[in-house]
Amino acid sequence: MKKAQVVFIPFPGVSHLVSTLEFAKLLINRDNRLHITVLIIKFPHTTETDIYTKSLPFSNSLNVINLPECSLPPNSNPGSAMTALLEAQKPNVKQAVSNLTTGEGQHGHLAAFVVDMFCTTMTDVAKEFSVPTLVFFTSSVAFLGLSLHLHTIRERDNVDSTQLLQLTELAVPSFANLVPTKSLPSSVVLKKWESFMMAYWNGLKNADGIIVNSFEELESHAVDSFVSDPGLAGITLYPVGPILNLEHKTKDMDESHDIIKWLDVQPPSSVVFLCFGSKGTFDEDQIKEIAFAIENSGVRFIWSLRKPPLKDRTVEIGRVVGWAPQVQILAHPAIGGFVSHCGWNSTLESIYFGVPIATWPIFAEQQINAFELVCELKMSVEIALDYNVDFGGEPNYFITADKIEKGIKSVLDKDGEVRKKVKMMSENSRKTLLEGGSSYTYLGRLIDYIVNQTSN
Template sequence: MEKKACIAMVPCPGHGHLIPLLEFAKLLLLHHGNDFHVTFLIPTLGPPSPSTIAIIDTLPSNIHFTFLPPINIQDLHLQSPNPVPQMILTVRHSLPSLRQSLSSLSSRTKLVALVLDQFSLDALHLAKEFKISSYIAYSSGAATLSFELSFPKFDESVPESEFLDFEQTMDVPGCGYASFKVKDLPDPILFHRSSDVYTTYLSVCQKSLLVDGIIVNTFNDLEPEAIRALQQGKALRTPSPSVYPVGPVVAQPKQKTEVDECVAWLNHQPSKSVLYVCFGSGGTLSQEQINEIAFGLELSGHKFLWVVRVPSEIPNAGYVIGEKEKDPIQYLPPGFVNRTKGQGLVVPSWAPQIEILAHGSTGGFLSHCGWNSTLESIVHGVPMIAWPLFAEQRMNAILLTDELRVAVRPQGDKEDRMVKRDEIAEVVKRIMDHNDEEGLEMRKRIQDLSDAAAVALSENGSSTKALSSLAHELLNKSI
């Protein structure tokens, strides 16, 4: 049996959940590699994608991995296209093989903890079965976590007739900068209470209260009040799990022998002159909205690098297998690519986001406000245009615009919610015009946050101390 303590990590399907967990494992082992090694047990919906395999192949030798037998999507009997039940059910159907893998792991290592994604919590009972500690590696920020831990009480206390009023407000502990309306909260609560989306999400929130600790990808200067509320248990009437803010945990720019097309193009652009436009790994827009963005970018006159995806009326349709087979460029307005050849670069489906945000020519980010993208933009000091689509992204957008004031947000048409070209051009100019006072103030504020993020991760920083506290707790349990 190995002397190092072993931590088993179980992500749920989706790069947005796998990558933060991998980056956390790297960070833990960077600081405490003499004490631990990590094994990933990865539930899969079908065979692993080439991009997933490419990510796994870059892992250091003290991170091991096992792909659990793939689950057939037909066996999940999904009632809706929402990804939450899909992720949860994939893990649930993987429990027999997960138990086998944990049994094998415990027989040959000193297994001390099970670290789960929030949507892998169906595996929580296995921690008790193997007499090990349980943790969530939470993939969003402290504000959303505070909401989710307090949500079960909210669900109990609010009549269904009131809850269906999307204009009703809810005070989230530690988030005094906003009284969130129901329509601003994570997507699953917008479904009817009897739906599988709502009930599975509520179950996730209830199970989150039962773990030993929650590892949050945030840092004190980013969400001080929300972190304080969580650590003092203000989100609950009962004792809450220990909370460890260890962020920002983001991927680092890769050193490549071949220069990517996007980076090569950025190399020839002036400093801070390019607006990067991307809606994450799965965010999608309607055909009409794509047209308006295209005309708005053209009208703004500012340089842009746009990652275009096949249009859809479903905002998270990019997660659907098979969409990538189509060519997104063909859905742009006729003549747009040729007319803007000197102004912008359009790339289909995917781009090296970390390298783009870290590049000196990137001056702004039109973002869906996913938490990974938000942290990456903050780390690299890039102000944002907030354009939330689904999940908890509206909460993130309110944090960025109302509290941190490092982003602007288009309002869109009140009737059809479409953001028209004139407004798009206007917000682009607000954030990209270097003579605009508002834009200059945003740049200063986000650079201050970027500096604070670096301090948090420094040797004596708050996040490094939180990580050390977690490692100490895990080592004590291994004795």
């Protein structure tokens, strides 16, 4: 049987890399006609990607190639640095793919590139090999629709980042509600990001298809907009999620074991879990405010704090830990709510395990995710919707203890509508990947598309 060779190019950030590698596993487990080669780009002087690539089940259907490291230009902003890194890697990608195609008998016929949403510039290389480029989008369908709409109004109506800020709300096809401009990512409204964002959006529009880590039952309005809206109708969408890494190996077995043991003796749905992602840190005043809120609420809690814990006066009813095994915690029946930064992977995990979120976004597209969860899907409660810390900068405002406490109590409400909706969506998120489910069907269509490239 002739295999179809697919080249994956993930973005080096861990949250992107993890879901891309999970997606690669999903593809080869579903269809043995596929062979996947993942080309790993590393940020200079980091080793964090190694942890994830080493845990992959290497087989004759999946292999990983680490590309040579490139240095970044000094003192450039993140957008320029990323652009420079990808440009510098193009010759290495070309070389690696040439090597694969010369050994074609071994791995099959080159069928397609699957590139991360931030790596769309690699379409240039795919064109040289005359194969289609599919984009792997690690965020929501609604956010994809927003990104494409922002490109359209920039091109068609000449609305630049400065003019965007003068509006209070925006009508976006992938959202049923008007989107407040305060919830837009800072990269969209800051002048210094404009050229990077335009190139990135353009890359999305030029892709041969966009694979999204989401599912139709969760985002039915957004998925429909790709059929009903003339600006989006030309784009082939494959919502194949939720793609989750549920077997994540823990860094610290002892601490992890300790946390789970403590959870085992708590009542069902009684504990709130506070965790703000790998980059979610707060200054001392904000940390104190969170501590006051937890203490005043009197609820049981686990708080993953990226700085040394405060003197813990609440040790009987809660735990302050440096690092937390998020998947294991969310899966535990004692967890009743999740105070989260609304990163998309964390959002999908909490939905999968049926745990409602209290939203506290920090950066990137997390504000849009929070808005979607609270206002569009009515599946989360709000602590904040537009709290924002720009890259390395200061937060745009301070959140008081009473607001945090209200969010914590609200997310633990056992009879609330939010909890019912999340439980129902949890069932959908499991069914959609099984035969007959929408994500299963979309994945089948995607595989047919890839395999058909080899017979053309």
